[in-house]
Amino acid sequence: MNIVNFTPITATVGGMIIGLAVVMFFLFNGRLIGISGIAANALSEKNNRFDNLFFLIGLVIGPIFYTLFTNKEINITISNSLILLIIAGLLVGIGTRISGGCTSGHGISGVGRFSLRSIIATITFMIVGILTVLIKNYI
């Protein structure tokens, strides 16, 4: 194991900002943020439809605001083929709906309220994610 590109300060600050969004949504609207659930329900459920849609719109315009205010470009790298990304997207969509949550819903909101169900889900997707990268990169 080599530790590379580690950015603990921006990671923690960014995480705290994400935490603030979770607190706000809970304090004012009474809901916990889980993005797979919000996204899946936004288009298919009447309940809270506009709340969900507005949240998703916010999620997309957040990076645009960031660029406007800081004048910094956001660079991302996705080096996978489109076929692999389609498979990955399907698995993420199916998996998060079967297990009822993703990195935000189980990993932050669920772990934060000490839900054993969410802690087990988070440990599972972390371990499987690590094993997937191991197999993809080294075997």
Place this chain on the structure above:
Amino acid sequence: MNKFISLLAGIIFGIGLVISEMINPEKVLSFLDLFGNWDPSLAFVMIGALIVSSPMFHLIKNNKKPLFTDSFNYSKNKDINNRLIIGSSLFGVGWGLGGLCPGPAISSIALLNINSITFVVAMFVGFYSVKFFKLSS
């Protein structure tokens, strides 16, 4: 008013993903590359989010009701079953293959990156297929 909060929470969440660089799949994959070139940053993002949200959750849940809606509404599901493990495992494989999970994937639509848009479309097909076959938790 609660719709404005939803929009604002989304914006703040998206900015958090940018500042923490979790919007970049390469950074996420580097966290999952525990046995290679490991970047522990994602763990610090989760710790940062939990330091803020967890104590506040436990305080706020004792309030009579949220400020702008009539009642608290969050999952109280405690089931630990095969569906939880199978679903989380499928998610883990997809996450490890692409480096994208739902939040960063949707946020990165803003960058008009064809790869992330493709991923998001496939993800929604996944959401719908679970709904169609009535498998959701």
